[in-house]
Amino acid sequence: xxxxxxxxxxxxxxxxxxxxxxxxxxxxxxxxxxxxxxxxxxxxxxxxxxxxxxxxxxxxxxxxxxxxxxxxxxxxxxxxxxxxxxxxxxxxxxxxxxxxxxxxxxxxxxxxxxxxxxxxxxxxxxxxxxxxxxxxxxxxxxxxxxxxxxxxxxxxxxxxxxxxxxxxxxxxxxxxxxxxxxxxxxxxxxxxxxxxxxxxxxxxxxxxxxxxxxxxxxxxxxxxxxxxxxxxxxxxxxxxxxxxxxxxxx
Amino acid sequence: xxxxxxxxxxxxxxxxxxxxxxxxxxxxxxxxxxxxxxxxxxxxxxxxxxxxxxxxxxxxxxxxxxxxxxxxxxxxxxxxxxxxxxxxxxxxxxxxxxxxxxxxxxxxxxxxxxxxxxxxxxxxxxxxxxxxxxxxxxxxxxxxxxxxxxxxxxxxxxxxxxxxxxxxxxxxxxxxxxxxxxxxxxxxxxxxxxxxxxxxxxxxxxxxxxxxxxxxxxxxxxxxxxxxxxxxxxxxxxxxxxxxxxxxxxxxxxxxxxxx
Numbered sequence: 004x005x006x007x008x009x010x011x012x013x014x015x016x017x018x019x020x021x022x023x024x025x026x027x028x029x030x031x032x033x034x035x036x037x038x039x040x041x042x043x044x045x046x047x048x049x050x051x052x053x054x055x056x057x058x059x060x061x062x063x064x065x066x067x068x069x070x071x072x073x074x075x076x077x078x079x080x081x082x083x084x085x086x087x088x089x090x091x092x093x094x095x096x097x098x099x100x101x102x103x104x105x106x107x108x109x110x111x112x113x114x115x116x117x118x119x120x121x122x123x124x125x126x127x128x129x130x131x132x133x134x135x136x137x138x139x140x141x142x143x144x145x146x147x148x149x150x151x152x153x154x155x156x157x158x159x160x161x162x163x164x165x166x167x168x169x170x171x172x173x174x175x176x177x178x179x180x181x182x183x184x185x186x187x188x189x190x191x192x193x194x195x196x197x198x199x200x201x202x203x204x205x206x207x208x209x210x211x212x213x214x215x216x217x218x219x220x221x222x223x224x225x226x227x228x229x230x231x232x233x234x235x236x237x238x239x240x241x242x243x244x245x246x247x248x249x250x251x252x253x
Numbered sequence: 254x255x256x257x258x259x260x261x262x263x264x265x266x267x268x269x270x271x272x273x274x275x276x277x278x279x280x281x282x283x284x285x286x287x288x289x290x291x292x293x294x295x296x297x298x299x300x301x302x303x304x305x306x307x308x309x310x311x312x313x314x315x316x317x318x319x320x321x322x323x324x325x326x327x328x329x330x331x332x333x334x335x336x337x338x339x340x341x342x343x344x345x346x347x348x349x350x351x352x353x354x355x356x357x358x359x360x361x362x363x364x365x366x367x368x369x370x371x372x373x374x375x376x377x378x379x380x381x382x383x384x385x386x387x388x389x390x391x392x393x394x395x396x397x398x399x400x401x402x403x404x405x406x407x408x409x410x411x412x413x414x415x416x417x418x419x420x421x422x423x424x425x426x427x428x429x430x431x432x433x434x435x436x437x438x439x440x441x442x443x444x445x446x447x448x449x450x451x452x453x454x455x456x457x458x459x460x461x462x463x464x465x466x467x468x469x470x471x472x473x474x475x476x477x478x479x480x481x482x483x484x485x486x487x488x489x490x491x492x493x494x495x496x497x498x499x500x501x502x503x504x505x506x507x508x509x510x511x512x513x
Contacts, residue, residue: 099356106353106485113487191482201489205469207482208368213499216479220492 013171013185021182026175029165029226034146034237036153044154046237048146051179052136057146059154061126076121080109082143084132104140111144111194111204117157126156137180138166141192144204149234153241160196162203163230167191167223169211174218176226191216193223197231200224260463267464271449278307278458283501285403285456290411290512300416300435304408306400306456310342313392313408315416317435319426322378322385330377330385334363335392336405342394357485361443362406364481365472366390366413369441376436384424388416388435399459402470406443411513413437440513441480442506445470446498448488453497455505469495471502475510 011021018025030051039045042058049055065071082104086095112128128151130143141164148162168178170185183190189209195202202220211219270277280286286307294301298314305311313336322329336359338346351359366372377386390413392405416435420427447457447465454461457468466488472481479499484490490498 099351099360102353102356103360106357107483110485110487114489118487196489199489199491201491202484202495203489205482205484205490205495207479208364210368210370210474210478210480212478213496213503216499217496220495224492 013182014173022179026173027222029177029229032233034149034233036149036237036241044150046146046149046153048142050138050142052134053139053142054134055130055132055142055146057130057150059126059128059150062121062124065123065125071123073122075118076124076126078109078112078126078128080105080128082108082130088132088135107204108140108144111162112148114203115148115158115160115162115196116151120157137178137183141166141194144194145230149237152238160198161231161234162194163197163227163234164194165223165226165230167193167219169215174215174222176222191219195224195227197228263460264464267460268450271452277460282452283455285505288509288512292415300412302408302411304404306404308396308398309400309404310395311392311401311404311408312395313390313412315412316389317419318387318389319384320387327382328378329374330387331374332367332372332388332390334359334390336362338394343397358401358405361402361470361483362409365406365441365443366409369439369474369480371437371439371441373438399462400445400456402445403443403456407509410440414513439474440510441472441474442509443470443472444502444505446501453494455501469498471499473503473506
């Protein structure tokens with residue numbers, strides 16, 4: 004309560020944010036592909052304080068059968084937060100927020116994954132958040148698409164997530180919890196197909212003008228390209244190592 | 254689900270007509286169906302509205318409740334939005350706990366009202382740290398002929414604008430007695446745009462919804478702010494399409510807002 008009257012400067016005169024980042028700078032991101040041996044594909048991702056594990060199972064026969072689509076595979080995306088992943092313990096029962104995020108994230112993957120190759124099948128994507136500090140849905144989606152590629156499922160492009168928004172009148176990329184708590188905060192989670200620039204996830208909470216939205220999306224697209232680079236590197240790392248082992252056996 | 258041949262043929266027909274620049278019901282791409290708003294829904298509700306977009310029909314009612322505020326915002330009240338897809342509204346809906354479709358709808362309507370700051374949560378405080386007002390906004394789909402999003406959002410803000418504040422005595426609500434209106438500071442209006450092929454359609458009808466690859470819902474305010482957005486379904490939007498959708502949303506909201 005003490006800080007109530009104190010005005011927080013979200014971007015100082017030198018262009019630095021509260022945690023020292025520039026307006027277009029992402030938090031450190033670490034991605035590792037293939038961390039769950041039992042899964043068809045998986046990924047571990049650290050994005051600032053956020054820690055995420057994603058696993059993909061499938062394509063397999065769609066059950067229950069009435070959910071099957073004779074034209075394409077169904078993607079069942081499940082986003083969940085561990086009870087201990089937030090400051091106050093979260094009720095483990097899935098909430099409305101998690102259900103909504105699961106729905107839009109699964110839909111975001113559909114455009115990238117060649118679902119038409121697998122009629123009547125389903126692909127299960129499960130993502131669990133173990134630690135969180137703003138931007139978990141885009142971190143989860145970024146990890147999930149690495150897991151999807153790791154599973155060898157054909158894709159047109161990877162899905163690269165990034166959140167943009169506004170704090171203290173500044174349009175910034177990859178907001179932290181502290182920035183999301185700003186009086187005028189706006190949160191815009193985005194996900195792109197980086198090669199075409201298509202938007203596959205787009206949500207917005209807060210007040211933004213038309214011009215600010217355009218600036219925010221532009222900032223997001225540039226940042227998503229950086230995320231794409233890290234996703235590709237993680238996949239290359241796993242498969243170049245696998246190749247080395249194979250050659251050694253020969 | 255997709256075994257219905259007539260259904261599939263209808264989708265093909267929509268796609269073919271849209272390519273020719275025509276919609277099945279003769280509307281222009283940026284045109285909304287005839288909208289009707291009626292407030293004679295429920296006397297027990299503190300505020301209510303029934304909204305029709307063509308044959309799409311929804312009812313929303315509000316109730317005020319006195320509850321303890323959240324510990325992290327002791328000086329603020331809140332809103333609670335729930336939209337139910339009643340089984341009476343469509344063969345696709347079933348009774349039971351809300352499914353992802355209904356949850357997404359509720360949350361998009363919630364964000365439009367919440368983030369526009371239409372209701373000042375500080376004004377809902379009764380006694381700091383002890384009691385606050387909660388505005389419950391509950392809606393029901395009566396008939397789904399497409400675009401429940403815009404219909405529910407318009408009915409939501411319309412009901413909120415009509416909401417009477419129950420009378421308080423010693424911190425308790427007096428049943429059936431009112432003391433003025435709920436203060437509303439903005440009028441957010443939601444516009445949903447369907448992407449069918451490469452075309453953008455305002456207010457998609459049921460068959461257009463079946464044919465769309467993606468939709469973008471945008472809530473705007475009378476003072477030129479965007480207050481909530483939600484992209485839905487498996488397709489994508491380019492940056493240029495998003496800009497066009499925002500333009501369409503501002504224009505559409507302006508004309509719908511006059512009916513509030």
